Amino acid sequence: MHSRAGFLRSGLRLICRQQQRLATVSRHILKSPLPDVELPTLSVPEYVWQHVDQWPNKVALECGVTGRHYRYAEARELCRRFAASLRRAGLQPGSTLVTVMPNTAEWPIILLGAIEAGIVVSTFNPNFTADELSRQLRDCEPKAIVTLSTVLPKVQKAIALAARQVKPLIVIAPGIEPGSHIPTGTVDFREMIRDGIDTSDFRFTGNAEDTAVLPYSSGTTGFPKGVMLSHRNIVSNIAQHNDSPEISTCEPALGSHQDVLPVIMPFFHIYGISIMLLSKLAQGVKFVTLPRFEPNSFFKLLEEHQATVLYSAPPLILFLASHPGVRPKYLQSLRRVVYAAAPLGSLDVERFLRRAPPNTDVLQGYGMTEASPSVSHTVIGSTNYDSVGVPVPNTEMKIVDAETRTDLPQGEMGEICLRGPQVMKGYLNRPDATAEMIDRDGWLHTGDLGYYDKEGHFYVVDRLKELIKVKGFQVAPAELEEILRSHPDIDDAAVIGVPDERAGEVPRAFVVPKRSQISEEDVKKYVAEKVSEYKQLKGGVKFLTSVPKSPSGKILRRLLKSQ
Numbered sequence: 001m002h003s004r005a006g007f008l009r010s011g012l013r014l015i016c017r018q019q020q021r022l023a024t025v026s027r028h029i030l031k032s033p034l035p036d037v038e039l040p041t042l043s044v045p046e047y048v049w050q051h052v053d054q055w056p057n058k059v060a061l062e063c064g065v066t067g068r069h070y071r072y073a074e075a076r077e078l079c080r081r082f083a084a085s086l087r088r089a090g091l092q093p094g095s096t097l098v099t100v101m102p103n104t105a106e107w108p109i110i111l112l113g114a115i116e117a118g119i120v121v122s123t124f125n126p127n128f129t130a131d132e133l134s135r136q137l138r139d140c141e142p143k144a145i146v147t148l149s150t151v152l153p154k155v156q157k158a159i160a161l162a163a164r165q166v167k168p169l170i171v172i173a174p175g176i177e178p179g180s181h182i183p184t185g186t187v188d189f190r191e192m193i194r195d196g197i198d199t200s201d202f203r204f205t206g207n208a209e210d211t212a213v214l215p216y217s218s219g220t221t222g223f224p225k226g227v228m229l230s231h232r233n234i235v236s237n238i239a240q241h242n243d244s245p246e247i248s249t250c251e252p253a254l255g256s257h258q259d260v261l262p263v264i265m266p267f268f269h270i271y272g273i274s275i276m277l278l279s280k281l282a283q284g285v286k287f288v289t290l291p292r293f294e295p296n297s298f299f300k301l302l303e304e305h306q307a308t309v310l311y312s313a314p315p316l317i318l319f320l321a322s323h324p325g326v327r328p329k330y331l332q333s334l335r336r337v338v339y340a341a342a343p344l345g346s347l348d349v350e351r352f353l354r355r356a357p358p359n360t361d362v363l364q365g366y367g368m369t370e371a372s373p374s375v376s377h378t379v380i381g382s383t384n385y386d387s388v389g390v391p392v393p394n395t396e397m398k399i400v401d402a403e404t405r406t407d408l409p410q411g412e413m414g415e416i417c418l419r420g421p422q423v424m425k426g427y428l429n430r431p432d433a434t435a436e437m438i439d440r441d442g443w444l445h446t447g448d449l450g451y452y453d454k455e456g457h458f459y460v461v462d463r464l465k466e467l468i469k470v471k472g473f474q475v476a477p478a479e480l481e482e483i484l485r486s487h488p489d490i491d492d493a494a495v496i497g498v499p500d501e502r503a504g505e506v507p508r509a510f511v512v513p514k515r516s517q518i519s520e521e522d523v524k525k526y527v528a529e530k531v532s533e534y535k536q537l538k539g540g541v542k543f544l545t546s547v548p549k550s551p552s553g554k555i556l557r558r559l560l561k562s563q
Ligand SMILES: Nc1ncnc2c1ncn2[C@@H]1O[C@H](COP(=O)(O)OP(=O)(O)OP(=O)(O)O)[C@@H](O)[C@H]1O
Pocket: 217, 218, 219, 220, 221, 222, 223, 224, 225, 339, 340, 341, 342, 343, 344, 364, 365, 366, 367, 368, 369, 370, 388, 446, 447, 448, 460, 462, 463, 554
């Protein structure tokens, strides 16, 4: 399928680079306590499909609403057909294909088929406005766009806005909705995967350093940036999970076993692409998708499909911990629940655990798009829910002073850095931003504030850019938010810094009250009893009906600041 020599050459280059890096040794560097795993020199599709013959008839992908499904052998074949059709349509290896798609059972076929054709897949947020989409289109200049017919008008507007730079060759509308109509000038996805597509003349010739996916960072702290992740980055991060029994959540689908994973997190984030989809397809897991989150369809999915592992983010844990409709029977088959992408306090996890079956493992991952995404993980059996765990295998972490970049010892708070095979190639079209993020020794500076304890467990306190500076003291919004959420009359909360003449900045809370009324004074008093004077809510309390969040649960503080 591919040039194995190419992969081996780039593998050797990697080993040499790693040896050079080892020259800079510091006592404050923490290597993963988990045994190193072998890093395969395979392309993403080769890695994902390597064991498919062991579970050809097990369902790979199923739509939780319509029941439409694809078994493993069929999904694998459809990827090959889509790859061949893309090449025949004129897409060259190295060109870019953009997806603007909500979760569907076909999404993985589009992703893996295009990667197999040697195409870079950039996955956009389908909820973006035409303006936001056009900014990213101008940045990555795709040759093709895949979207749903329902999203197509917005995509066409975005293409028009980006007109001078972007002239996509084809717009493919997977008309999978029953009776859907494929507009003129677009290509029908069903035609590209139909029976009889000849796949014999197509070969993948790439190497491990080629970009496989180009997700955009969330844009929490600035405009989203295109993150170039190579085959090697993605395959390494998958192996770092799947080959490490301490953190791997699913088992291969051998015999009668098959893990069942409800897909609630969006596929288009690196969380969806790498952690949920690609790593678990390689283990023969059954995915059940929902086009949008809706409590009753989610409960039905959990119960009917006997979901075994749930990948989530803080909003979903908070929902399961507090929604009155959650019944024990919905959660009874769950063995493991993973959350990542944003901070969540141990009090919140404990509230969820009171409703979960005994012995449910709750695991936390910490990562970022630039790290494919996984940096650290809690190990199975750990109940230290405040910690983001230990570096994943083959990964080093350290804490540095954010300004001087000198290494800091255990217990001291500073910027979290990591080094490992999962660190991105760089940002697309942004060499300066790349150089700021990855230093000369290969350390990725995360922009997150944290520390590690005596056992080598890491803690994320907050984002450096989101800290509130009160009279020179740092206040982490996440700490105040956890306290606020522990109030019996508060559903959710967000904290930002607002300018203050005397203190520079002071914390202001935005609170979503439960049914009962709660006053500003009650909220302030509750917090004042629990924190030092400088952390108190001197910027006041505002009431909201919901906290604005990104799809992976990041609080959109810039929206609150602009209010
Ligand atoms: N378990 C976790 N606990 C706390 N924060 C987390 C956790 N996992 C991820 N994060 C946060 O998510 C960030 C990574 O998010 P992502 O890659 O989506 O981009 P972003 O940083 O939000 O976007 P941008 O770089 O465009 O501002 C991390 O740097 C960290 O702040």
